[in-house]
Amino acid sequence: MPVNLTIHSNIHDYDVFFEDSPDFIQHLAIQPNSCYIVDENVWTIYQETLLSVLPKIETIILPINEDRKNLATVQELYDQLVERPAKRNMNIISIGGGILQDITGFAASTIYRGVNWIFVPTTLLAQADSCIGSKTSLNYHKYKNLIGTFYPPANIHIFTQFLQSQSDSDFSSGFGEVIKLHLMGGRDLFSNLVELSQSVINREPRVLHKIVQQSLNVKLSYMSGDEFDTGRRNLLNYGHDFGHALESTSSFAIPHGQAVIFGMLAANIIARKRGLLSSDLEKTIANKLLIPNWVSKPTINALGKNEMIDAMKKDKKRTGNNLALIMMNDTFEFTRVNDLFPDEAASALAELQIMLN
Ligand SMILES: NC(=O)c1ccc[n+]([C@@H]2O[C@H](COP(=O)([O-])OP(=O)(O)OC[C@H]3O[C@@H](n4cnc5c(N)ncnc54)[C@H](O)[C@@H]3O)[C@@H](O)[C@H]2O)c1
Numbered sequence: 433m434p435v436n437l438t439i440h441s442n443i444h445d446y447d448v449f450f451e452d453s454p455d456f457i458q459h460l461a462i463q464p465n466s467c468y469i470v471d472e473n474v475w476t477i478y479q480e481t482l483l484s485v486l487p488k489i490e491t492i493i494l495p496i497n498e499d500r501k502n503l504a505t506v507q508e509l510y511d512q513l514v515e516r517p518a519k520r521n522m523n524i525i526s527i528g529g530g531i532l533q534d535i536t537g538f539a540a541s542t543i544y545r546g547v548n549w550i551f552v553p554t555t556l557l558a559q560a561d562s563c564i565g566s567k568t569s570l571n572y573h574k575y576k577n578l579i580g581t582f583y584p585p586a587n588i589h590i591f592t593q594f595l596q597s598q599s600d601s602d603f604s605s606g607f608g609e610v611i612k613l614h615l616m617g618g619r620d621l622f623s624n625l626v627e628l629s630q631s632v633i634n635r636e637p638r639v640l641h642k643i644v645q646q647s648l649n650v651k652l653s654y655m656s657g658d659e660f661d662t663g664r665r666n667l668l669n670y671g672h673d674f675g676h677a678l679e680s681t682s683s684f685a686i687p688h689g690q691a692v693i694f695g696m697l698a699a700n701i702i703a704r705k706r707g708l709l710s711s712d713l714e715k716t717i718a719n720k721l722l723i724p725n726w727v728s729k730p731t732i733n734a735l736g737k738n739e740m741i742d743a744m745k746k747d748k749k750r751t752g753n754n755l756a757l758i759m760m761n762d763t764f765e766f767t768r769v770n771d772l773f774p775d776e777a778a779s780a781l782a783e784l785q786i787m788l789n
């Protein structure tokens with residue numbers, strides 16, 4: 433029997449089903465008033481196998497990439513959806529990664545003021561992180577995730593077998609977020625992931641199942657009581673301060689979760705320099721988990737320290753001349769400070785450069 437997780441939400445409660453067989457797709461394929469929206473790459477790989485049971489006539493194959501995560505693509509979808517006989521009773525079933533989730537979740541939350549929505553995540557990032565949390569986001573011109581709604585799917589079905597076909601680069605990006613969530617889950621989860629990390633990289637099914645569940649449990653524990661992201665949930669941005677900066681200075685050449693690994697390394701250096709994190713623990717985390725899974729390997733020199741600090745200055749939550757940063761301490765507790773000096777950030781980046789070379 434699959435293990436399930438019920439998530440309480442101010443919008444509506446929803447369930448995550450951890451599936452151990454593909455039978456659930458057959459059940460989804462016969463749900464009335466359904467429209468199936470499938471990431472084109474996922475369709476190409478699985479149309480003859482796992483997804484062959486979907487009724488073709490009800491299926492929309494959506495080509496996606498980050499540049500198509502916008503209102504124009506949502507409009508394309510509206511154009512197709514309004515032609516269907518189902519209206520407010522429509523059931524949208526999305527199958528794909530985080531981009532497809534964001535586009536179709538936005539469409540599901542707005543068409544007819546919100547229709548039933550089911551999500552089948554197919555990437556490590558979407559299964560272990562983005563599928564819960566209620567956010568749907570679209571990019572607006574150059575601004576990432578500027579437009580969006582809070583709208584959780586009614587049901588989420590996680591089938592880790594989909595992860596076998598992910599590219600190494602996308603998989604390692606998802607793994608960055610998994611590492612972050614295991615650190616945020618405390619010392620035992622951290623040690624557990626150190627033990628399992630080679631098996632994760634080898635994509636052993638049993639282990640994938642376990643780390644996805646563990647990641648979602650941690651995310652849930654930070655979301656509880658703060659669904660709309662006004663307080664504690666914000667700590668989930670650990671690793672994202674320097675991470676977002678690296679993403680933007682690399683013009684998004686570095687995948688998001690990989691940039692988060694870089695961001696965690698930088699944040700931990702600063703936490704150590706501020707006396708929050710012992711040198712031993714900082715080194716253990718870096719050497720056992722972060723550096724071995726940092727596969728991007730550009731030098732910081734090439735990317736520009738000053739540009740990265742300028743990018744951090746654009747953080748909306750920043751006050752005065754200093755920067756914001758989320759750090760961990762020796763007992764795996766997380767805090768956000770707003771008093772990081774740009775010089776402190778620069779010296780951490782210089783140290784990180786030596787560490788990564
Ligand atoms: N809504 C949220 O709460 C939230 C949270 C985090 C991230 N996100 C968003 O998620 C997006 C990133 O999502 P992602 O990392 O899942 O990437 P993605 O959706 O871009 O998928 C990555 C690539 O893998 C392909 N793909 C998907 N599943 C596959 C599979 N099983 N086998 C082979 N290829 C497959 C896709 O077609 C795509 O080319 C970003 O746009 C980010 O902003 C949203």
Ligand SMILES: [Zn+2]
Nearest residue numbers: 609672688692
């Ligand atoms: Zn992230």
